[in-house]
Amino acid sequence: MIRLLADPLRARIVELLAEGAACTCHLVEDTGATQPNVSNHLRALRQAGVVVPEPRGRYTFYRLRPEVLDGAARHLAALAERARASGDVRREC
C-alpha cells in the first residue's frame, strides 16, 4: 500500500479519488498524464485493492476504499506510538 503511494502520479490519483469517485477521463484530464499511463496505475491500485472499478456504460468510475488507507494510517500511528513508548531505550552493543 505505502509502496503504491510512493509514486507521485499514483499519489495524485488517490488524492483526486478521495474527493469522490471519478472516471478515467477525469483523472487523465486532471493529472495531465496520458491515458495508458493513468490506466496502468489504476490497474496497480486495483490489484492492490486500493480502488474498486464501477463500470457505468462505457465509462469506468473508480472509487477509493477508505479501509485500506486507514489500515496504512494505523500502521504508521502504531509505529509512532511504539517509538514514543521506547523513548529512552538504547540497546547495548
Added chain:
Amino acid sequence: MIRLLADPLRARIVELLAEGAACTCHLVEDTGATQPNVSNHLRALRQAGVVVPEPRGRYTFYRLRPEVLDGAARHLAALAERARASGDVRREC
C-alpha cells in the same frame, strides 16, 4: 516520508528503531544487509529528518522521530476521512 518507507530495507530499519534507539552495527546485524548499505539508508532517513543521530564515542545511535511518522499517519487518515465523506459523490463527465 512515504517514499522513504517504500523501500523494504528502510521500512525494516524504521521498524527496528521503533523499538528503541540502536547503533548502526545493530541494524547491520538485524537486517543482514551490508554496512555501507545500511549507512546509505540511514543518511536518507537522516536528511529527511525521520531519524536523528546521537554520537556516543565511536558508536552512532539513531533515534526515530515519532512526529514525522504521526504526520504521515494523519495525512493518510485525513485522506481516508475525505474519501468517506464523499462516499456517494460521482463526478459527471
Added chain:
DNA sequence: GGATCACATCATGGTCGGCTGATATCAGCA
C-alpha cells in the same frame, strides 16, 4: 452494422534508485 469514444493491455525504452566494493574519517586503546 459501421463509426467513434472510453478504456485496457502489451511491448519497448529510458531513467531513477538500491546494492556493492573500495576508501576515507574518526574514536578508542595499547
Added chain:
DNA sequence: TGCTGATATCAGCCGACCATGATGTGATCC
C-alpha cells in the same frame, strides 16, 4: 603514535519501474 574497529562516503553496476506508442476490446450512437 600506531592499530583496530565503527561509521560515512564515493563510484559504478544493475535491476526495477515508470512513461510512451501501438493495438485490442467493449459500449454507444448514427
